[in-house]
Amino acid sequence: MVPTVMSMDMKLELVAVPVTDVDRAKDFYVRAGFVADHDHTVSEDVRFVQLTPPGSACSIALGKGLTEMAPGSLDNMQMVVPDADAARADLLERGVEASEVDEQPWGRFVFFADPDGNRWALQELPDWSVGAQTG
Template sequence: MDMKLELVMVPVTDVDRAKEFYERVGFVVDHDQTVSDDVRFVQLTPPGSACSIAIGRGLTRMEPGSLDNLQMVVADADATHADLVARGIEVSDVDELAWGRFVFFADPDGNGWSLQQLPDWSAGASGVE
């Protein structure tokens, strides 16, 4: 039986501010639907990903900024770092660890992200080479 993670709720305080931030990071807006005064659903997908995030109103009981270390895999940490800096995103320096090279950033609410370049010994494990 296959199980595919396709959507992760990211709790934010200001939907428009978060939407603009994630668009600057490079996420594509798939949907932006206001269902009612209490519910707005915005789905964004990172380039190349089969999994999306959702931000909005009335979607989750999690506190804004409570997600820590959502992780995506990238082909090249240095190139990703340079691209995000050019887009005006505040990111960490590239962190060299035995299990990969990482770049970290947070959205305006403090939800934390890590971008991992896989080490050579695991290249291809996730389709990134």
């Protein structure tokens, strides 16, 4: 007999971003518009910095002693934005290098990377997408 699995909500709340210099990374993400929620040194070996993109229910964590991933190894973290052109303009205004808007059938994309090379994509959903109406 196969056990019945209860369906439950699972909400992604936090993603560790591997960096070499916590202060430099924190400054970058704050400049990019993320909100600095916490910065706590737990011990000599552990520092926890939590930042949240505006409007997001999921945050990122930078720090010391948080992950074994190599700095810069996070690739293609993706966030949804209502307007790719406006998101790009905002990043550029904040001094963050960003790609031109990349038009694809499945959305419009802007790409950027943090100082360690962790790469991000901002996606404007296409009109036919169910989620486009809620962005």
